[in-house]
Amino acid sequence: MAIDAESCYRRYGPMVLRRCRALLGDEERAVDAMQDVFVQVLVHRERLEDKGLSSLLYRIATNVCLNRLRSRRRRPEDPDAELLNRIASMDVDTDRRADARTLLTRLFVRQQESTRTIAVMHLLDGMTLEEVAHEVGMSVSGVRKRLRGLRAQLQAMEGP
Helix, strand or coil: CCCCHHHHHHHHHHHHHHHHHHHHCCHHHHHHHHHHHHHHHHHHCCCCCCCCHHHHHHHHHHHHHHHHHHHHHHCCCCHHHHHHHHHHCCCCCHHHHHHHHHHHHHHHHCCCHHHHHHHHHHHHCCCCHHHHHHHHCCCHHHHHHHHHHHHHHHHHHHCC
């Protein structure tokens, strides 16, 4: 039986919007991303079950937002706005921030999308290993192993 997309939107919309806001940091982009999440629900409503729907929506929202962030970095919509945002966010420690951003970009390019999602959920969102494991459909030891590998690779990239 297909899920009722309208009741799903009413029930889970605020949760999805909070997730999108947290990842995108911009209200307008967060609302657009939330709408994209529920468009996917509409498209796939025949295959979706109401069981575990909040977890599924959380994962979809995370993936939609991460994809938008990647796309925006590759093709900024307005180069002048991107430059203004960079200038506005500059502080005294600009070199360290730029170095960190470069290092993270190099690190995540080599990782599976699921590993990036795990890192965001655990390190940025503060979710426990158990919560992350549940959300991504892995064991806690699998999540721990991915994070350990990520840390090891980061240390190797930073050097002695």
